Amino acid sequence: MTTPAEAGCADGCCAPTDATTTGTTPHLPSPARRAVLARRVRLLVAATIAYNIVEAVVAISAGTIASSTALIGFGLDSVVEVASAAAVAWQFSAKDHETRERTALRIIALSFFALAAYVTVESTRALLDAHAADHSTVGIVLAAVSLAVMPGLSYAQRGAGRELGSTSAVADSKQTLLCTYLSGVLLVGLVVNSLLGWWWADPIAALTIAAVAVREGTQAWRGDHCC
Template identity: 40%
Template sequence: MPDKQRTQTLQKAERLQKYNALYDAVEVGVSLTAGFTSGSAALIGWGLDSTIEVISASTLWWRLHGEIKDIPDEKVHQREKITLYVIAASFLIVSCFITYDSVNKLINQETANWSTLGIIILCVSLVVNPILIHYKRKYGKKLNSEELIADSKDTFICLYQTVAVLGGLLAVRFLDLWWADPVAALLIVPYALKECYEAFRKARVK
């Protein structure tokens, strides 16, 4: 890719990460408020995943910004490794918390209450996340960036989690399935651990 075209793509990817971090910050505030108010393990886990995404998006922005500013290749490479390690750690932390919180709620048979605020932010996320995934993959392929592609997978997991959490809340509300909320949260864990391993492996070989 010509230098000018690569720079333009880098700038677009950098802006995308800014928007991603800002939107995820909104998700964090709304979902954690709704989750703790309603006692929903799935909403709380979803909010924590959004917290990790803020960190991941910000770290990836830092890496892209460095290349735009034409820092030495060695430092760009170092930032790539750090970004992948941050993404891997993010997946691991979220997986551990969701597992602990969900199992605890299953053991105590805790039922989540209805949360209109939670439903609204989940529905908004169903629209926003596919757009983010599309452009992260697009720019990731153009730039040959494993970090952007890994981050698109992180966002895909968030989308999958959104569907699971929404389904769990609706099942609790309309089908009276008290266990649906923590089970919906646990469905996320295998995917998150898989992506944790992939990001860590790529960081090690860089």
């Protein structure tokens, strides 16, 4: 029987691989190993959800105080990331998590599209209004911390998802990686705006991230995220 992950990657790119090998030959993990990997994914997803809830509260609060569209958008991105991670948590709460793979991918794809839509609208509005946000020390520190934390979470979940052969876990790890990119964009935008007054740097970079989000969302909807 073909699993959703295998159906989504007919060329075998998302087929389960043995972490101790080069990954060139598909290898189905033992039931015990699959249980370990599924538990690891659940823990990583829980950590992602917890961090992003805190991140959303801090970013939206700081963004409101500084009148920063970028910070508020970053906070809402955290809300989107929580929705994506929650979809994977829901999937892996089932004994046979593969039966929920396609639905989880749909939710992740929609979260990508929602993020892209919001960032595009708010970035365009910021450019048209020539809006310059106030300096935000809290925002700069938050962006720097996220830039340090998110890559590790993304890498760990992608590795577990790849070995397990779960396209949704890999797709959600890319959502986390996109949050890393947004952290970098936010950090550069806030620093450049504070030091040089280049208010347009952040919305321009954010539009690039929106384009990447559309691409990743399309891949998630099709189920063809390569591991």
